[in-house]
Amino acid sequence: MKPLLFALRREPEQRLDLSKLTPDRLVGRTVKEIEAIEIGTTKVGARVGDYFKVRSGDPANLHFEGGSERFDLLGAKLLPGFSIYVEGDVGAQLGRNALGGQITVVGDAGPYAASGMAGGHIDIDGDCGDFLGAPLPGEIAGMAGGRIVVRGSAGCRAGDRLRRGVILIEGDVGEDLGSRAIAGTIIALGTAEGRVGYLNKRASLVLAQPVDFGPTYVDCGAHNFTFARLFSKALAEDSRRAARLMTQKLRRFAGDTAVYGKGEILTPA
């Protein structure tokens, strides 16, 4: 069965709240009913039909033909077994609080992608904004499970307060990667800036290109880690480069000793 298609008519004038367009909410609805869903975020109001031409199909698989950096909350609270495919860019909070499923974005994503995500798989073909997998202001923990793969670069504070799950960034990352991370794993293949792993409690940060971690990270020598071999197998489908990095002998820097100190930064030995 063909996917349920949303073809973009024109660039929206206002930010759109697409959290209502998740597969579980669209099951059993007709095209007319879907086109009537309110997605505006200003007092002007906006309905799906104003910006999208909807073609009926399998609501378990959504397809967005055309994207916009004004597409907010796309795939929010997505459930296991569903998938969303976007040909184009998306806005803030992609896959916010997703519980499962697969989101593929062939384009860039805005800030707070995968914020609060607890499960599922997000693949961003382009770059993503700041606060990847991070909590919104006022929240205690960030991403709590699942996996996000960014083919391009990520902004500042990617993996802030990461709780669980895997963040894989093939490109460069902005300042303070893995800041305040609670646990989980971040792998960055490009360059990193700022204070990497700032106040990291228990997370593992794997950097293909090491930088100066400051005095609160202590060198624990180079080792062959069995868990890294498992990761290598698990990542092989998503990124060959990351899988290769994980099979290498890795130098372990324990820290951040300014806090709990059970975290680590691993770099090629």
Place this chain on the structure above:
Amino acid sequence: MPQLVRKGVRIDDSFAEAFPMSGTGLIITAPNRKWALTAAQTMTGFATSVIGCGCEAGIDMELSARETPDGRPGVRVLLFAMSSKDAEKQLVNRLGQCVLTCPGTAVFRAIDGEFEIKVGDAVRQFGDRFQIAKSIDGRRYWRVPVMDGEFLVESKVGLTKKCVGGGNLLVMGPDWESTMRATEAGVEAIRAVPDAITPFPGGIVRSGSKVGSKYKGMGASTNDAYCPTLSGLGTSVLDPDIGCVLEIVIDGLSDAAVSNAMRAGLKAIIALGPKTGAKRVGAGNYGGKLGPFHYHLKDLLP
């Protein structure tokens, strides 16, 4: 006893009687085959019979680096006990003493059962707060720092109550050498059958037992009916041409695994023939009072 004959080997029209057990499995890996085997052999040592060891355990198969979760050589170990509580206690004890201590090893789940046993969750505290949990593809592992690096252990392994213990073959020959030759051939064939182990030394038991004893407090005693040195006495079931009896005991993760193992063993023993191997094959049972699983030899013949 009525007998069937296959390639000159007499097969008793009897059955092996087996009983339900709780079972679990582990995959132990190491940087090389030697240390994976060392860990597995140590862990399954002194695990021949639940009567005195608390569990019956053995190596199910060796795994190549391609077949293990972490891409290192490995061994699949099975452990069986009379209750899930016993299985858990024995597994955790043996893991802590024999695998955690063995250089280079890591532990993964080998079977998914109806229940789970805390394994990594039990030994992680050896890490004295330096241990780290990692979730990879929905499975949780503990990284316990040890002196040669890290001991990686899966947090929980599966346990199933659908296991069968006590499948057996009684191999009878004229002397020790030829009986042993046939029994070893049987054990070797069973080794290739997945999900089944032969927990006794080298897979072979010489002290086949009967239930009860003349002495108070002994639950089991020598199977005098099959002791060749008592063959002249009235209780013996041995023929005049039998001078030695050896037993193969089989535990399996399922009913099918045990019958497959018995079939494979029987086939190998019969293939050897009565001139160099066994003259007769029987099976041990207690008249159907021990357990619900009955493996009739006539159904397992090649």
